[in-house]
Amino acid sequence: MNTDVVPRIAGWQQAWRLVAAAALGIPFWLSTGAALPRGCANDTCSWFVTGDPLLALGCLTALLWRRRFPLVVAMAVAIASSASTLAIGAALLALCSISTRRRQVEIGVVALVYVAASQLTLALYPVQSPPGSLWLQLALTTLSAGIAVAVGVAIGARQVEVRSLRERAESAERERTAWAAQARALERNRIAREMHDVLAHRISLVAMQAGVLDHRGNLSTEENRTLIRGIADGSHQALEELRDVLGVLRADPGRPEPPQPSLDRVPELVADARASGLDVTLTTTLTGRPSDVVGRTCYRVIQEGLTNAAKHAPGAHVHITVEGTAGDDLHVSVRNASATTTTTRPPASGFGLLGLAERITLAGGRLGHHPTLDGGYVLTAHLPWPNHDHEERS
Numbered sequence: 001m002n003t004d005v006v007p008r009i010a011g012w013q014q015a016w017r018l019v020a021a022a023a024l025g026i027p028f029w030l031s032t033g034a035a036l037p038r039g040c041a042n043d044t045c046s047w048f049v050t051g052d053p054l055l056a057l058g059c060l061t062a063l064l065w066r067r068r069f070p071l072v073v074a075m076a077v078a079i080a081s082s083a084s085t086l087a088i089g090a091a092l093l094a095l096c097s098i099s100t101r102r103r104q105v106e107i108g109v110v111a112l113v114y115v116a117a118s119q120l121t122l123a124l125y126p127v128q129s130p131p132g133s134l135w136l137q138l139a140l141t142t143l144s145a146g147i148a149v150a151v152g153v154a155i156g157a158r159q160v161e162v163r164s165l166r167e168r169a170e171s172a173e174r175e176r177t178a179w180a181a182q183a184r185a186l187e188r189n190r191i192a193r194e195m196h197d198v199l200a201h202r203i204s205l206v207a208m209q210a211g212v213l214d215h216r217g218n219l220s221t222e223e224n225r226t227l228i229r230g231i232a233d234g235s236h237q238a239l240e241e242l243r244d245v246l247g248v249l250r251a252d253p254g255r256p257e258p259p260q261p262s263l264d265r266v267p268e269l270v271a272d273a274r275a276s277g278l279d280v281t282l283t284t285t286l287t288g289r290p291s292d293v294v295g296r297t298c299y300r301v302i303q304e305g306l307t308n309a310a311k312h313a314p315g316a317h318v319h320i321t322v323e324g325t326a327g328d329d330l331h332v333s334v335r336n337a338s339a340t341t342t343t344t345r346p347p348a349s350g351f352g353l354l355g356l357a358e359r360i361t362l363a364g365g366r367l368g369h370h371p372t373l374d375g376g377y378v379l380t381a382h383l384p385w386p387n388h389d390h391e392e393r394s
Helices: 011-035 051-065 070-083 085-099 104-124 133-215 221-250 263-275 292-312 352-362 388-393
Strands: 279-287 317-325 329-336 366-371 377-384
Touching: 011 051, 011 085, 051 070, 051 085, 070 085, 070 104, 085 104, 085 133, 104 133, 133 221, 133 292, 263 279, 263 292, 263 317, 292 317, 292 329, 292 352, 292 377, 352 366
Parallel strands: 279 317
Antiparallel strands: 317 329, 329 377, 366 377
């Protein structure tokens, strides 16, 4: 695996590496000086005390650019180590550094140059070598090169592993952030949907009653009292429903939510609408009992239809039809005639039908709504009603 991107290191990390390379070259330099004839340093071996240290210093300086130009610096230092025993430590550091890239060709070339250069170093000085020392020197040089390569490859593998773990952590953090944002968006949508479904219907009925009370001055005292009582009761119920919604939002996640209204509460919904002044009739033709999801969606369709009728067609007759058979579809229709009175319309959110369409789509059904020829409006929904009893018997 190639690793072209090498992490940057701090200044103190760079400094101690160079100091370690210089310290590693000192034993080689001292051992060579010990092998020189007495007085050689002041005569024919002046390179040992002048050129050798200066060339080593140049190699250590070149190592500062080993991460920007790894192959060039490693080759230059390895070749320069042939004329400086003190630069052997710098050559080993360069070999270790280029091995972190884990490119076999580069490592092989630099290691071969280093081993070959080490055989030329002692040729600069009049050192008497015992028989067989050439092979021993070659073995020690090869061993040192192998150790440097092994250390460099291990460091490179560690860098790749750390980089991979960091990328995984960053990816996991991005995914967690995206998931949290999606969860917040879904929760906001759920809150908005619940607020609309629970409160819009009740507030619309209160607004309709207040509008009738404001525009009709010929009402009797009993009729006024009935409307006022309806407004008070509706406002109280809206407040209670708002508390229920907020209670669900603030509740412990481990606590179950209160049951949602289903198809069996449709008569109660219609009765509340009639008590608020709507002229509503309900026709139900069902064979069997639908699932809770289908029943709850049906309830929300009827609730939205009554809410819209109270808002946009006050005084109009509203006819609700619920029919269906298990194994087929559940058909819901809320049809209202044109408005018979003119009142100030309450503000509309514009999201009721959008949220309802989303509910029905999740349930696998279809939503339809359009004006009628007589100036009214019709809201229809077709919900799938699988026959689970038949599936169980099969």
